[in-house]
C-alpha cells in the first residue's frame with residue numbers, strides 16, 4: 185500500500201523518538217526480535233559477505249599481514265603507556281600552527297564547546313562528516329536541545345549517515361551505518377524529503393542526495409569531523425573516507441571542529457602507513473580508501489584551501505580510566521568493523537539490538553567499560569566466544585578474552601542471578617567430591633527422564649533457553665566406573 189508523505193514523516197518522527205530513547209539494557213529482547221527479521225538478515229549478509237571477501241583477499245592471505253598487525257599492536261601499546269606525552273605533543277603542534285585545542289572530560293564538555301562556538305560565530309548550519317565519537321555523545325541531538333535558541337541545523341553528510349538521520353535512526357554498523365536498510369526503504373526515506381517520488385535506482389537516489397548535500401556544504405558555517413588518526417609529532421588529523429564529503433566539510437565552511445577520542449593518537453606520521461593500510465583493508469576490503477585526508481591546523485599563509493579557524497577537541501569520556509588496566513587493549517581499536525562482520529551474533533541480530541553506538545564484539549566490550557556493567561550487563565554474553573573477532577582484528581585485540589573478563593567481573597560484583605550462582609556453586613561442590621559426584625549422577629539420571637527425547641534433553645527448567653538451540657546429550661544409563669566393575 186502507498187504511504188502518504190505526511191504519514192511517512194510521522195513514521196520518521198516516531199522512529200527518531202524511539203532511537204533517541206533507546207537504552208543499552210534489553211539486548212536479549214531486541215536480539216530475539218531481530219533474529220526473526222529475514223529482510224534484516226539479507227541486508228546484513230549482503231554487506232558483511234562482500235566486505236569479508238575483500239578483507240580476506242587484501243589482508244587474510246597477505247604476506248605482510250602478521251607483521252603489520254604486530255607493528256600496530258606494539259605502536260598502540262607504546263602510545264597508551266605514554267598517552268599524556270603524545271596528547272600534549274599533538275596539542276603543541278596544532279597550537280603552533282594557529283589551531284585551538286580543548287581537552288574534554290566528557291560529552292557535556294564537547295557539547296558546551298561546540299554550542300558556545302556556534303553562538304560566537306552566529307552559525308546556523310553545521311555540516312558533519314561521519315564520526316563515531318560524536319554519535320557516542322549524541323552531539324546532534326544534545327546541541328539541538330541545549331542550544332535550541334540558536335535554531336541550529338546539523339546535517340550529516342556521509343550518505344549513509346544522512347539517510348539514517350532522515351529516518352531518525354542511529355547507525356547500525358561502524359563502517360556501514362545503514363547496512364540494515366534495503367534499496368526500497370532508502371527510496372522511501374529519500375522520497376519522503378523530496379518533492380516527488382524518487383525511482384528506486386541507485387543513480388537517481390545518489391543524484392538526489394548529491395544535489396541536496398551540495399546546498400548544505402556551500403552554506404555551512406561550521407564543519408565537524410571525527411578523526412581516524414591524530415599524529416602527535418605533526419598535529420595531523422587523518423580522515424579516511426570513500427565519498428569525499430570530509431574534504432568538503434573541512435575546506436568549505438570557515439570553521440572546522442574535530443572531535444577525536446584521545447585513544448586515536450599515534451606517535452609519528454610514518455605510523456600512518458601501518459594504520460591506514462590496516463583500516464582500509466579490514467574495514468572495506470580496499471587496498472586504500474578513495475580519499476585519505478591529512479589536515480594540520482587552519483589554512484596557512486599562501487594555502488588555497490582549508491578552514492580559517494580550526495578546533496581540535498580531545499575527548500576522554502571514560503577512556504583514560506581504562507589505561508593501565510586489564511581492559512586497556514580495548515583502546516587499541518581503529519573502528520574498522522571487521523569483528524562485527526565475522527561475529528555470528530552480530531550477523532543474526534544486526535547493530536541496533538545492542539542499543540549502543542558501538543555494536544558487535546567491540547561494542548560488547550567497550551560499552552560496559554564506558555557506560556558501566558549495570559546498563560550493559562547483557563552485552564558480554566552476546567558472544568559465542570568462538571574467537572573469530574580476535575582472529576580478524578587488525579590490531580590484535582583479544583576481544584573474546586576481554587568478554588570473558590567482563591563476565592567474570594559481573595560475577596565478582598554479584599550481578600549474576602541467584603539461581604545461576606547457586607547452580608554453579610552446586611556444580612563446583614559436586615565436581616570436587618567423589619561421593620557427591622556419584623550421588624549427583626544418580627539424581628541427575630532420575631531427574632532427566634521426563635526431558636530426555638531422541639537422544640537429547642529438551643525443555644528442562646533452568647536450561648531451556650540453552651537447549652532450545654543446542655543439543656544436550658542425557659547422562660548415560662551407567663557410568664564408565666559401573667561398566668568397568670561389571671567387566672563390560
Ligand code: SF4
Nearest residue numbers: 517518520521523577
Ligand atoms: S576491535 Fe578490532 S576488528 Fe573490531 S572494530 Fe576495532 S579494530 Fe576492528
